[in-house]
Amino acid sequence: MQPIKPQAVFLTAEWRRLIMANYEIDPKVLQPFVPFGTELDTWKERHYVSLVGFMFLDTRLKGIPIPFHKNFEEINLRFYVRYKDPELGWKRGTVFIKEIVPKAAITLVANTFYGEHYVTMPTRHRWEDASQELYVEYGWKQDQQWQHLGVKADPNPVPLKEGGEAEFITEHYWGYVRQKPDRTTEYQVEHPSWRIHNVHSYDIQCDASRLYGAPFAEAMAAEPLSVFMAEGSKVIVREGKRI
Known part of the structure; x- marks a missing residue:
């Protein structure tokens, strides 16, 4: 059998200091957003949504740095x-x-080429490094x-625990986009x-009702099941394909 050739590289970057706040959510809330051909994934029978x-x-993009668009914050909600x-x-x-x-421009490119759900808002971040403690904030x-x-x-990162919750949250290496009821990228x-x-x-501090709607706000009104920060790394995002 011939090896499967990967899609061409679309984007390269570094993703750094990823704060992940993870909430349990009723799968009925997520079901309308599940792309065709996929199914909800769980860890210990819990369904997660992460801020x-x-x-x-x-x-x-395609190896070319875009002036004034190289470094920026992103805040997302995902499942x-x-x-x-x-x-x-x-x-x-x-x-x-x-x-x-x-x-x-970032919103336009992501929504046009991937059919994602980007929106444009003012953002900011604050990183404070100290020997005993890091402070990281995204606004x-x-x-x-x-x-x-x-x-x-803690300023000193540790390896993921095999089979642990943080491994489940961070080690999803594919993105799926619901294009139509019968089409997924x-x-x-x-x-x-x-x-x-x-x-x-x-x-x-997140007005989840205005950002994501009442069903998500209900889940995010509870204390998160976990909050951790991933160190991050260089990443490659490949071109999308229909499945």
């Missing part, structure tokens, strides 16, 4: 699915409810009100296994 903030650094590839078996992936970025401004996702964390995201910074405390 994620991180930095894009040294971003390049987890899996797809049974007829040749490769089960693939674990993510689906995005909404992705916030500060530049309209976004909606309707003239700043909201944020911030953590105080799949794209691959490549990166090494990330190390994790243990979080000492967190602060989340």
